[in-house]
Amino acid sequence: MIKLTRNQWCFALVAAGLTAAFHHHLFGFIEEEQWSSIGWYAGGYGVAMFLAGLAFGATDSVAKSRLDLGFGYHAITFVVVLVVGTLAALVYGQPVWPQLLGTAGWAVGLYVHYRMSRRTVKGLDAEEAFP
Amino acid sequence: MKDAPYIEELLQTWEQVHKKGHLSLWVLVALRDEPRYPREISEFVADVAPSMSCEGQSLYRALRRFHDLELVTFSKQKGSRGPDRKVYRLTALGRRVLAAFIDRNIMFLYSRRVRALLEGSDG
Numbered sequence: 001m002i003k004l005t006r007n008q009w010c011f012a013l014v015a016a017g018l019t020a021a022f023h024h025h026l027f028g029f030i031e032e033e034q035w036s037s038i039g040w041y042a043g044g045y046g047v048a049m050f051l052a053g054l055a056f057g058a059t060d061s062v063a064k065s066r067l068d069l070g071f072g073y074h075a076i077t078f079v080v081v082l083v084v085g086t087l088a089a090l091v092y093g094q095p096v097w098p099q100l101l102g103t104a105g106w107a108v109g110l111y112v113h114y115r116m117s118r119r120t121v122k123g124l125d126a127e128e129a130f131p
Numbered sequence: 132m133k134d135a136p137y138i139e140e141l142l143q144t145w146e147q148v149h150k151k152g153h154l155s156l157w158v159l160v161a162l163r164d165e166p167r168y169p170r171e172i173s174e175f176v177a178d179v180a181p182s183m184s185c186e187g188q189s190l191y192r193a194l195r196r197f198h199d200l201e202l203v204t205f206s207k208q209k210g211s212r213g214p215d216r217k218v219y220r221l222t223a224l225g226r227r228v229l230a231a232f233i234d235r236n237i238m239f240l241y242s243r244r245v246r247a248l249l250e251g252s253d254g
Contacts (some may be wrong), residue, residue, distance in 0.1 A: 121200065122200055122201075124199055124200065129200060130152055131192060
């Protein structure tokens with residue numbers, strides 16, 4: 001059973017809100033063929049998501065180590081974007097496959113992050129838990 | 132013996148690696164039978180395992196980690212002079228982990244076969 005910290009739950013809610021707002025305006029830009037605006041808008045959305053993750057992660061007090069916190073926030077972002085993005089596409093009558101295709105590629109990156117993140121025990125680096 | 136300094140250097144290098152993890156064992160053993168203050172833990176370890184160094188910072192760091200891992204807990208007791216002192220004891224989880232560790236990693240060393248191997252004739 002995966003347990004999220006309080007900060008991670010808050011981040012998930014903020015990320016869901018940002019993602020829903022992003023997709024709402026994104027589909028509008030696509031319909032009006034404002035392609036140049038999409039790039040700026042997507043960039044702003046990405047920066048906002050990253051800063052939100054950084055802010056909640058930096059103040060996350062439960063884990064004693066930051067070693068696997070980064071992966072946790074990355075995984076939450078992945079799930080939120082996948083779920084909210086897919087729902088938004090369905091609600092706005094947009095094709096779902098671009099969302100799923102992008103997420104498939106992202107899943108590879110997420111797996112790489114998982115393999116590279118340090119092993120921890122209750123937030124402590126596993127190699128330093130027993131001195 | 133001209134090899135003596137080199138042998139000593141090899142032994143110290145090997146022992147340094149070998150001792151990693153032993154501090155954890157002796158600190159937890161020190162707390163198995165009774166709660167102790169950090170100074171008492173240090174004295175216990177020095178008495179039982181003289182080759183172990185259990186100095187202030189490394190002991191406090193170990194105790195903090197064990198507390199985070201829920202292996203030990205502490206209560207504060209009023210000092211006769213100065214600030215309150217922490218007295219540490221094993222949790223139920225700590226007892227189970229320590230017993231399992233000793234069973235899996237220490238007790239086999241006392242088997243007849245292993246003792247015979249370790250006491251084998253010098254080549």
